Amino acid sequence: MTQLSVPxxxxxxxxxxxxxRRRRGRSSAADAARxxxxxxxxxxxxxxxxxxxxxxxxxxxxxxxxPEADIKNSGWWTVFTNPTFTLDNYQTVLxxxxxxxxxxxxxxxxxxxxxxxxxxxxxxxLAAYAFAWMRFxxxxxxxxxxxxxxxxxxxxxxxxxxxxxxxxxxxxTFWPIWLAHTMFALPLAVFLLHNFMREIPGELIEAAxxxxxxxxxxxxxxxxxxxxxxxxxxGIYQFLWVWNDLLVGLTFGGQANVNxxxxxxFNLTGTRGTAWHLLSAGAFVSIIVPVVVFVALQRYFVRxxxxxxxxx
Amino acid sequence: MHLAVAATTTGGxxxxxxxxxxxxxxxxxxxxxxxxxxxxxxxxxxxxxxLAPTLVLLVVGLVYPAGRTVVRxxxxxxxxxxxxxxxxxTIFSSDEQLVVLRNTVLWVLVTPFVATVIGLIYxxxxxxxxxxxxxxxxxxxxxAISFVGASIIWKFVYEYRDHIExxxxxxxxxxxxxxxxxxxxxxxxxxxxxxIDSPWNTFFLIxxxxxxxAGFAMTILSASIKAIPAEMTEAARLDGVGAFEMFRxxxxxxxxxxxxxxxxxxxxxCLKVFDIIRTMTGGSFGTSVVANEFYTQSFSAGNxxxxxxxxxxxxxxxxxxxVYNVRQLRASEGR
Numbered sequence: 001m002t003q004l005s006v007p008x009x010x011x012x013x014x015x016x017x018x019x020x021r022r023r024r025g026r027s028s029a030a031d032a033a034r035x036x037x038x039x040x041x042x043x044x045x046x047x048x049x050x051x052x053x054x055x056x057x058x059x060x061x062x063x064x065x066x067p068e069a070d071i072k073n074s075g076w077w078t079v080f081t082n083p084t085f086t087l088d089n090y091q092t093v094l095x096x097x098x099x100x101x102x103x104x105x106x107x108x109x110x111x112x113x114x115x116x117x118x119x120x121x122x123x124x125x126l127a128a129y130a131f132a133w134m135r136f137x138x139x140x141x142x143x144x145x146x147x148x149x150x151x152x153x154x155x156x157x158x159x160x161x162x163x164x165x166x167x168x169x170x171x172x173t174f175w176p177i178w179l180a181h182t183m184f185a186l187p188l189a190v191f192l193l194h195n196f197m198r199e200i201p202g203e204l205i206e207a208a209x210x211x212x213x214x215x216x217x218x219x220x221x222x223x224x225x226x227x228x229x230x231x232x233x234x235g236i237y238q239f240l241w242v243w244n245d246l247l248v249g250l251t252f253g254g255q256a257n258v259n260x261x262x263x264x265x266f267n268l269t270g271t272r273g274t275a276w277h278l279l280s281a282g283a284f285v286s287i288i289v290p291v292v293v294f295v296a297l298q299r300y301f302v303r304x305x306x307x308x309x310x311x312x
Numbered sequence: 313m314h315l316a317v318a319a320t321t322t323g324g325x326x327x328x329x330x331x332x333x334x335x336x337x338x339x340x341x342x343x344x345x346x347x348x349x350x351x352x353x354x355x356x357x358x359x360x361x362x363l364a365p366t367l368v369l370l371v372v373g374l375v376y377p378a379g380r381t382v383v384r385x386x387x388x389x390x391x392x393x394x395x396x397x398x399x400x401x402t403i404f405s406s407d408e409q410l411v412v413l414r415n416t417v418l419w420v421l422v423t424p425f426v427a428t429v430i431g432l433i434y435x436x437x438x439x440x441x442x443x444x445x446x447x448x449x450x451x452x453x454x455x456a457i458s459f460v461g462a463s464i465i466w467k468f469v470y471e472y473r474d475h476i477e478x479x480x481x482x483x484x485x486x487x488x489x490x491x492x493x494x495x496x497x498x499x500x501x502x503x504x505x506x507x508i509d510s511p512w513n514t515f516f517l518i519x520x521x522x523x524x525x526a527g528f529a530m531t532i533l534s535a536s537i538k539a540i541p542a543e544m545t546e547a548a549r550l551d552g553v554g555a556f557e558m559f560r561x562x563x564x565x566x567x568x569x570x571x572x573x574x575x576x577x578x579x580x581x582c583l584k585v586f587d588i589i590r591t592m593t594g595g596s597f598g599t600s601v602v603a604n605e606f607y608t609q610s611f612s613a614g615n616x617x618x619x620x621x622x623x624x625x626x627x628x629x630x631x632x633x634x635v636y637n638v639r640q641l642r643a644s645e646g647r
Contacts, residue, residue: 042437043437043441045433045437046434046437046438046441046447049430049433049434049437049451050447050450050451053450053451053454053523053526053527054450055491056465056466056468056469056491056523057453057454057457057465059465059468059469059491060464060465060468063468071489072489073487074487074489075487075488075489075490075491075494076489076491077491077494104322107322107325107326108325110326110329111325111326111328111329114329114333115329115332115333115336118333118336119332119333119336122336122337122340123336123339123340123365123366123369124366126340126343126344126362126363126365126366127362127363127365127366127367129362130358130359130362130363131363134358134359134362135359136359136360139359142363146366146370149370149374149375150634151627151630151631151634151635152374152378152627153584153603153623153626153627153630154584155584155603155606155607155622155623155626155627156377156378156381156382156623156624156626156627157373157374157377157378157381158377158610158623159377159380159381159384159610159616159619159620159623160376160377160380160381160384161373161377164372164377173328174325174328174329174332175332178332179369179373180373182369182373183369183370183372183373183374184373184374186366186369186370186373187370187374190366214347214348214351214352215347215351215358215362216344216347216348216351219344220344240456243458244457244458244459244460244461245458246458246459246460246586246587246590246591247586247587247607250590250607251607251611257319257320257325262458262460262461262587265460265461265464266460266587266590266591269460269463269464269467269591269592270594273467276468276471276489279464279468280464280468282464283460283461283464283465286458286460286461287456287457287458287461290456290457290458291453291456291457293456294453294455294456295449298449
């Protein structure tokens, strides 16, 4: 086979870097280096880095719970000497009726993200199966072509697509955003799912085929259940990509009924750039979803990340 | 068409979403049904049925638009007159565009290097330590945050309040609410407008990307370090190899392909960086980069020819890095 090699989605749990488990009695190069670097200093550097990395987020999180007047008149670090907290900011961005209410955009983000994650998975699974287990002329060339499309940057496609949506009369609905995210996800999705499918032993497929099962049956009964980890890895990668996207939402959204949360926040930084009580609470409303997903599914997330590192 | 009307209520939006999900599933269902039918009749085109939706979407969504953009880049602002390579000439000669190119080069050179070094140091420092997974999560968490969210977080760090040069008796400085300026004040310095003073503002934007990407570098390098065979390090240790030599002659050569993949992956991200610049400065004050300038020219400045040329330039810059990246990836897999 001249297929491309299996990508960097190591299926072995050793890559699950989220867990600090190490086999006893084993030591690595890094281990040795660390010990020789006189541990107290190493620890100090690590702690300093960790604090530097956490402090910006922590500061904004604290701010989101402070009264508007306090935010304007004193730094967030003063809460340690003068603690006053409130949920007003969250009430404003989630429950108010004014234009500061971000709740509709939160709904938009959900309405955008679910189809934009599920559609490419379904469609790519079909194509990946054909590439992995069916025979047809020009297969390898076509597979390489699909894989190669990963290099196309979104920017190259945006303007012609916008014109297409206008011609089709679906501009300013969710459809352009769903379709665009689906299209952009396909090269990576097909590539990843194909590689996972190739790892399933051929004898299993052959046995089912000999028993008279058609490709459709094999696809449903055999492939989809076995592919769960792969689907999860890609699904989480795609989820974070879509939920956190600004470019596609900004280009194809453009109105309140459709704009995702990222676009609403972006607009807020433009129009109310100093309204930190809104920005801080709004930012955390948008951040909390991917962070929960990340904490709950860290394992798959890291895999998807490794796999997605070639996406263009 | 009902589906083409945007819903305005929560229920309406979720209903539209449900309809879309059903529509996408129905397409797949119909294809499987047709495939089953074709198979029963002993036909062999089943593969093309499986491939059809993907191929149609890729041609409509990527191949055709990319082609149109390439053609568009050879036309003037309105897209009515053919001007050859003039737009590309503008990118490489006009003062504004040269600043854009300079910034893009800065992003691509500085970010991958700094993020990778920090990620590598951190990966080595916490390797095997108590609470390793928690320590890693702290650095890694920015990866889960959107660029817009990260930009807001850092904009607040850089927030500047007017500094009064000559205080009247009894007058006090306005308190700084941005952490960085407060630290400067504590150290006896003068608050700065980090996002406005060029060219340093570009570096303050780059910090945000480093903050995000260091976690990526750390995660992938850490996995690579853990994969170094224990026998190798054990043997070196018995030979009395010191910490630095261990790093220089064992660790670094072993993870070299991964380091290259990390560097190139972050470089690609930097070439296409848009959200951070759009959210923090909008590309003003001399901070624009190619991906942001593309958006400005295409959608606000109304120069679609130049916008298209910038998009194509991005394409041309990304391709060699990705090709190199994929080859490195395969090399590292082959180990």
